[in-house]
Amino acid sequence: MSIDPELAAVQGVAFVDGTYMPLAEATLPLLERGFLRSDVTYDAIHVWNGKIFRLQDHIERFQASIAGLKMSLPYSAQEIADIVTECTRRTGFRDAFIMLICTRGVTPPGTRDPRLCRNRLYAYTQPFARIANDAQQRDGLRMILSHTQRIPSAALDQRIKNFHWLDLTMAQLEAYDRDADIPVLPTADGAITEGSGFNVFIARNGVLATPATGMFEGITRRTVLEIAASLQVQCEVRAVKGEELDGADEIFISSTAGGVTAVTQFNGKPVGSGKPGPLANRIHELYWQRHQDDALNTVIDYTTEPV
């Protein structure tokens, strides 16, 4: 089979329902409900300096998402850990981004019953790519409060990691239209939730706040909460109203794809001094320091024989 020219430049290794292969050659069956119905869950993990950050936490969360969608896989947590490690080992990448995906699978002919599908595991490792480019990391991101609302958790439990991303994607496009880099999406009653692949924190008078509900509970968000506790900085996990972002001293986002990144403009106006603030800077620094902590990082042995 010839490789699609758009994929020819893609680097990485995939695990497709039992088989390892170059990422550029990995494909899905067209009848896969993960593709046709967004009937799928996933987790995104990163590798830094040859170590996988918080692997067990990611796998626990992935398994909780699978259970939340009434799916199951014939792999233990250890076997899933071995698969993502093996994908990464085969790439040789020291800094990488790993996707773990569980799909519903293909419905047998003549039925639409999702219970009859064999759920499938896909995984792949690619080079690391950040949400923010170098200039944005240095100077901060420009954020808007989007008109597009986040799909409510009453309709779709946002703690289950999902690909119902059209609200996030339309809000991202709205951000570009409004000369900004990223959106934060509100609920119907004006509380903020999250953006296209990240959680949001604000700081006012030395106190942090982040939404409690309506969004995905990021592992980076969890790490930020732990860092704030270690710094004895109070962090309120509560409903955060959109208006609060107007008066914030600092805003920052948290995500596997880049860690902690300051937001220096909100709805066209500077946040605080208009430069990354001291809390965002300090938490960013401590976040990367945690990548040296043996308890949080799984070392990849790049020399072992392939599985």
Ligand SMILES: Cc1ncc(COP(=O)(O)O)c(C=O)c1O
């Ligand atoms: C919608 C959404 N919110 C938040 C996050 C941040 O989660 P994490 O810190 O685990 O990357 C993600 C990550 O992909 C996401 O997709």
